[in-house]
Amino acid sequence: MSKPQRPTPRVLTVKNAYHLTPNMIRVTFQGEELANIYEGCAGANCKIFLPAVGQSREDFAQELATGRPTVRTYTVRAYRADVMEMDIDFVDHGDNGPASRWACSAKTGDFMGFRGPSEVKIKDFYADWYLVAADMSALPVASAALEAMPRDAKGVAIFEVTCAEDKQSIDAPAGVEIQWLVHADPHQASTAQEDFIRAMDWPTGVCQTCIAGESGVIKSLRGFLAKEVKLPREDVYISGYWKIGLIEDEHQKMKRAEAAA
Ligand SMILES: Cc1cc2nc3c(=O)[nH]c(=O)nc-3n(C[C@H](O)[C@H](O)[C@H](O)COP(=O)(O)OP(=O)(O)OC[C@H]3O[C@@H](n4cnc5c(N)ncnc54)[C@H](O)[C@@H]3O)c2cc1C
Known part of the structure; x- marks a missing residue:
């Protein structure tokens, strides 16, 4: 049996990005592309897809549909369905990795690909x-x-x-x-x-x-x-x-x- 096709990643737009603390960058995404994501997904992991430096949004969207842009795994830190916003927190470990490098320079209007979120890690809290x-x-x-x-x-x-x-x-x-x-x-x-x-x-x-x-x-x-x-x-x-x-x-x-x- 052939594997089910994965959905093409969404292209998310950066609302703002700032250092939450010296070594952590919070990137907030906003826009209609964030509709239809389940509420309560904070803590679930997701795949992010990174554009090449200077790549246009149209080019990147095309590559997401047909090619293999650089992909990394991150966590949804917060999702606000009412205003269609999502926060992802990136460790700033300098420019030695594409995701950290992307986050270090992220600014309003920038974009990246997003697939997910998966299920949250702990669904039931029953411990002493x-x-x-x-x-x-x-x-x-x-x-x-x-x-x-x-x-x-x-x-x-x-x-x-x-x-x-x-x-x-x-x-x-x-x-x-x-x-x-x-x-x-x-x-x-x-x-x-x-x-x-x-x-x-x-x-x-x-x-x-x-x-x-x-x-x-x-x-x-x-x-x-x-x-x-x-x-x-x-x-x-x-x-x-x-x-x-x-x-x-x-x-x-x-x-x-x-x-x-
Ligand atoms: C389920 C899951 C959820 C995750 N959620 C988050 C999240 O919300 N936020 C987050 O920041 N990371 C998260 N990570 C970790 C993230 O995927 C890795 O840190 C990833 O390697 C970062 O990609 P990069 O392109 O920046 O670096 P890469 O290209 O993967 O690595 C480049 C170099 O950087 C080093 N490096 C990678 N990560 C770190 C780090 N954190 N500190 C110091 N050096 C590092 C590597 O060892 C390597 O030498 C998550 C990972 C998983 C599996």
């Missing part, structure tokens, strides 16, 4: 307590999960950011304690999140997780949660979002190979 951990690439998914939790939820959220000014204000339940860790060079492996988690007093009861970030950190944490803590798989969302030294395509290939092994 929540463990959330994220580096900057996963702040959008972790923040959206914290915002969607029941207001009486309890737990711990650990965020690793590049500098103290990268802390964000997040509408988390009052019972979730937020810890900010600073790791100045994201290209150097860090054990800060795992050290913190290992040193915690683990509450009893059902624990659900929302954990994502650099693949090396995630691999080690996944092993700890599965083999030492023995958390049931169905209660765990944990995912490698990028890997030091690899571009996204290489990272995805590595993940597929690991999953198949």
Whole structure:
């Protein structure tokens, strides 16, 4: 049986783009192309398609329909159906990747392709307590999960950011304690999140997780949660979002190979 055809990506228009914090760029898209997206999609991932420098909108739309522009995976940070707006937060890791480079120069009227969103990562919140951990690439998914939790939820959220000014204000339940860790060079492996988690007093009861970030950190944490803590798989969302030294395509290939092994 042939694979179902994927819909052609939408072309979204930038309303504005600015540094939310020193190492995070918020891009807000606005326009009719954002109609018919499900409400409550904050935290779901999406594919973004990047135009070449200087490419016209018409040319890019044509390429989206028939060619293979550069594609990357991001998270819907917020969607406001009433005004047809969407926010996507991009880590500013300089001009060494097409997505970061695009976001660094994004301005009103710019455009990119968008496919998605997928389903949100955590649909049911049923735990006695929540463990959330994220580096900057996963702040959008972790923040959206914290915002969607029941207001009486309890737990711990650990965020690793590049500098103290990268802390964000997040509408988390009052019972979730937020810890900010600073790791100045994201290209150097860090054990800060795992050290913190290992040193915690683990509450009893059902624990659900929302954990994502650099693949090396995630691999080690996944092993700890599965083999030492023995958390049931169905209660765990944990995912490698990028890997030091690899571009996204290489990272995805590595993940597929690991999953198949
Ligand atoms: C489900 C999912 C959701 C994601 N959501 C978001 C999101 O909302 N916001 C977000 O910023 N990222 C998000 N990411 C991560 C993002 O897809 C990767 O960071 C991606 O590699 C960025 O593409 P790029 O073109 O900027 O860099 P690439 O061309 O992929 O990589 C170029 C170089 O930059 C390095 N690099 C990549 N990402 C980072 C980083 N975060 N910090 C430092 N160096 C880096 C690579 O190791 C490589 O050396 C998500 C990933 C997944 C799988």
